[in-house]
Amino acid sequence: MFDNLSNRIDRAIKNLKGEGSISEINVASTVKEIRRALLEADVNFKVAKEITNEIREQALGENILIDVKPGQLFTKIVSDKLTELMGGEMTPFSPQGSPATVLISGLQGSGKTTFTGKLGARLKKQGQQVLLVAADVYRPAAIDQLETLGEQIGVEVYTERENKNPVSIAENAVKHAKTNGKSIVVVDTAGRLAVDEQMMNEIEAVKKAINPSETLFVVDSMTGQDAVNTAKAFNDRLDFDGVVLTKLDGDTRGGAALSIRRVVEKPIKFISTGEKLDNTLDEFHPDRMAQRILGMGDVISLVERA
Amino acid sequence: EKSRGSIFDKITKAVAGKSKVDDDVLDNLEEILVTSDVGVETTLKIIDRIEARVEKDKYVDAQELNQILHEEIASLLDENKSEDVDGFSIPEGIEGPYVMLVVGVNGVGKTTTIGKLSAKFKAKGYKVVLGAADTFRAAAVDQLKLWGERTGVEVVAKGMNVDPSSVAFEAVKKGVDSNADIIIVDTAGRLHNKVNLMNELSKIKRSMQKVAPGVPHDVILVLDGSTGQNAQNQAREFMKATEVSGLAITKLDGTAKGGVVIGISDEFKIPVKYIGVGEGVDHLQAFRKMEFVESLFGGRDATKTN
Numbered sequence: 001m002f003d004n005l006s007n008r009i010d011r012a013i014k015n016l017k018g019e020g021s022i023s024e025i026n027v028a029s030t031v032k033e034i035r036r037a038l039l040e041a042d043v044n045f046k047v048a049k050e051i052t053n054e055i056r057e058q059a060l061g062e063n064i065l066i067d068v069k070p071g072q073l074f075t076k077i078v079s080d081k082l083t084e085l086m087g088g089e090m091t092p093f094s095p096q097g098s099p100a101t102v103l104i105s106g107l108q109g110s111g112k113t114t115f116t117g118k119l120g121a122r123l124k125k126q127g128q129q130v131l132l133v134a135a136d137v138y139r140p141a142a143i144d145q146l147e148t149l150g151e152q153i154g155v156e157v158y159t160e161r162e163n164k165n166p167v168s169i170a171e172n173a174v175k176h177a178k179t180n181g182k183s184i185v186v187v188d189t190a191g192r193l194a195v196d197e198q199m200m201n202e203i204e205a206v207k208k209a210i211n212p213s214e215t216l217f218v219v220d221s222m223t224g225q226d227a228v229n230t231a232k233a234f235n236d237r238l239d240f241d242g243v244v245l246t247k248l249d250g251d252t253r254g255g256a257a258l259s260i261r262r263v264v265e266k267p268i269k270f271i272s273t274g275e276k277l278d279n280t281l282d283e284f285h286p287d288r289m290a291q292r293i294l295g296m297g298d299v300i301s302l303v304e305r306a
Numbered sequence: 307e308k309s310r311g312s313i314f315d316k317i318t319k320a321v322a323g324k325s326k327v328d329d330d331v332l333d334n335l336e337e338i339l340v341t342s343d344v345g346v347e348t349t350l351k352i353i354d355r356i357e358a359r360v361e362k363d364k365y366v367d368a369q370e371l372n373q374i375l376h377e378e379i380a381s382l383l384d385e386n387k388s389e390d391v392d393g394f395s396i397p398e399g400i401e402g403p404y405v406m407l408v409v410g411v412n413g414v415g416k417t418t419t420i421g422k423l424s425a426k427f428k429a430k431g432y433k434v435v436l437g438a439a440d441t442f443r444a445a446a447v448d449q450l451k452l453w454g455e456r457t458g459v460e461v462v463a464k465g466m467n468v469d470p471s472s473v474a475f476e477a478v479k480k481g482v483d484s485n486a487d488i489i490i491v492d493t494a495g496r497l498h499n500k501v502n503l504m505n506e507l508s509k510i511k512r513s514m515q516k517v518a519p520g521v522p523h524d525v526i527l528v529l530d531g532s533t534g535q536n537a538q539n540q541a542r543e544f545m546k547a548t549e550v551s552g553l554a555i556t557k558l559d560g561t562a563k564g565g566v567v568i569g570i571s572d573e574f575k576i577p578v579k580y581i582g583v584g585e586g587v588d589h590l591q592a593f594r595k596m597e598f599v600e601s602l603f604g605g606r607d608a609t610k611t612n
């Protein structure tokens with residue numbers, strides 16, 4: 001049902017040709033098509049507007065009006081632009097400290113606990129002494145969930161079932177890690193809404209208490225327009241170090257990722273592509289994500305056809 | 307906070323001193339709808355309809371335009387056929403227990419919604435049985451059991467890693483044998499593009515029908531209110547795999563507007579039955595069309611001038 005970008009550009013360009021003369025107004029209508037394609041991929045409205053304005057400037061600057069193959073030039077400009085926006089190169093995840101500490105944050109159901117398990121498995125494979133911490137005291141069976149994952153991957157999980165204070169649980173866990181020779185601690189927290197003042201205060205307090213080496217923000221890649229607001233609100237409170245994109249094994253375009261990257265200016269560090277803990281956590285590749293957002297496989301072939 | 311401003315303010319501003327719906331008004335409207343995740347296609351459809359209406363009715367002022375806007379958007383939301391006033395009763399003409407199956411992608415709020423539903427039904431004096439047929443996600447059975455304890459409702463479970471169909475079968479059987487009024491079966495989250503997992507739903511349904519033909523009476527697809535355009539794909543694929551008869555939209559207590567549901571309800575003719583507005587047991591409401599449309603526009607009565 002969703003038209004991909006190459007079709008849109010093709011169509012828009014045909015219109016250009018049909019009219020005989022290529023004008024700035026025609027370019028504007030092509031840019032509008034691109035904007036709609038971005039919006040359908042869940043790129044934030046404001047971000048889409050900004051990006052397409054930049055694309056228009058660039059297209060006009062490169063004098064697309066007199067180019068013999070304006071469609072291809074246009075397509076290339078768009079493709080390059082998005083890749084650039086996704087962030088030039090990969091930013092490695094390498095938390096420092098002894099033990100190093102990682103704080104996991106995000107909305108309800110975004111995939112924090114599952115990611116905590118995945119990260120634990122990965123760190124263990126790298127030879128680290130890992131401690132996972134169950135600091136979600138709200139969700140029914142949240143502690144059991146993390147314990148189950150810990151068992152699956154053979155990593156210790158720190159719990160305090162009677163303690164309802166995530167701050168002291170996290171602090172105690174770090175102490176426990178120190179006395180037990182752990183090299184890295186990963187703290188899972190409850191899901192929370194950015195507008196929930198009390199819950200945002202809570203995670204801020206956890207952060208203050210343990211001063212984590214890395215704070216990660218976990219976001220569902222299917223999120224729509226609100227992703228940017230949420231990411232911004234979490235970043236304002238936590239000044240997180242990186243983003244984890246989950247559920248990319250689905251068929252979402254993932255335009256929210258681009259929007260977060262642009263607005264919050266924090267790197268995407270991991271992508272998660274499945275419910276199983278093994279081999280479903282990957283590094284983030286900006287170019288692939290840019291292509292995914294626009295269904296760009298076709299766009300590239302369009303350029304190559306030239 | 308621009309996007310949360312009242313639409314009426316915006317419309318008033320946009321039409322001030324004008325005698326027709328011009329590009330400013332339409333651009334404004336487009337922004338409001340798209341930033342609520344309504345999606346480009348549905349937004350354009352709404353705009354077309356408004357233009358046609360205005361053409362026909364010869365619109366005069368902002369107040370009227372505002373009214374038209376609400377009506378047109380509401381008309382895209384499929385009507386809930388049941389006469390039920392509060393949304394939490396058993397549909398007419400069902401013999402034996404009323405059986406619901408709850409489905410959706412990962413982490414949207416299926417289990418929580420079932421917990422809340424069971425409380426609502428219990429409070430009305432119905433006898434409820436829950437089936438823990440998510441035997442895959444870590445501690446999923448524990449989670450549902452805790453909800454059962456919380457609401458005082460029986461949970462049929464056979465543990466983790468057993469065939470979900472057999473749990474669904476047992477749950478329906480238990481409900482029928484014990485003269486329950488309502489049976490609600492939880493399922494594991496599954497991404498709609500995973501063929502095997504989607505086929506599993508048909509199998510679950512067939513096994514339920516071995517106990518009572520004609521069940522489930524309702525299949526509720528749970529959508530996360532912060533999901534973007536991917537929710538369209540989710541609805542399409544779940545519709546194909548199983549006869550979805552109603553939607554539940556969760557997490558509307560955040561800033562996300564859940565606008566994507568408008569296009570879905572229109573395209574697939576499925577009514578929205580419930581909305582989730584929090585993590586607590588009381589945070590479930592029957593869907594009210596006009597309230598939803600209002601909240602899309604910033605939560606205030608848009609027909610009042612001040």
Ligand SMILES: Nc1nc2c(ncn2[C@@H]2O[C@H](COP(=O)(O)OP(=O)(O)OP(=O)(O)O)[C@@H](O)[C@H]2O)c(=O)[nH]1
Nearest residue numbers: 108109110111112113114191247272273274412413
């Ligand atoms: N398909 C898929 N499912 C995932 C992925 N990551 C997590 N999930 C699933 O998403 C659902 C929610 O994951 P959780 O890890 O429980 O999410 P959470 O953020 O801890 O949730 P709360 O603690 O309730 O806020 C579960 O069904 C997970 O199995 C992923 O990358 N792909």
Ligand SMILES: Nc1nc2c(ncn2[C@@H]2O[C@H](COP(=O)(O)OP(=O)(O)OP(=O)(O)O)[C@@H](O)[C@H]2O)c(=O)[nH]1
Nearest residue numbers: 108109412413414415416417418495557582583584
């Ligand atoms: N704020 C808010 N959170 C909700 C709402 N509904 C569910 N949640 C939260 O979302 C998270 C996921 O809910 P679950 O009920 O476990 O979701 P699920 O669809 O059963 O997840 P899987 O079984 O893993 O696919 C939990 O933290 C819930 O507390 C809601 O209406 N508002």
Ligand SMILES: [Mg+2]
Nearest residue numbers: 112113136142
């Ligand atoms: Mg969790």
Ligand SMILES: [Mg+2]
Nearest residue numbers: 416417440446
């Ligand atoms: Mg569940």
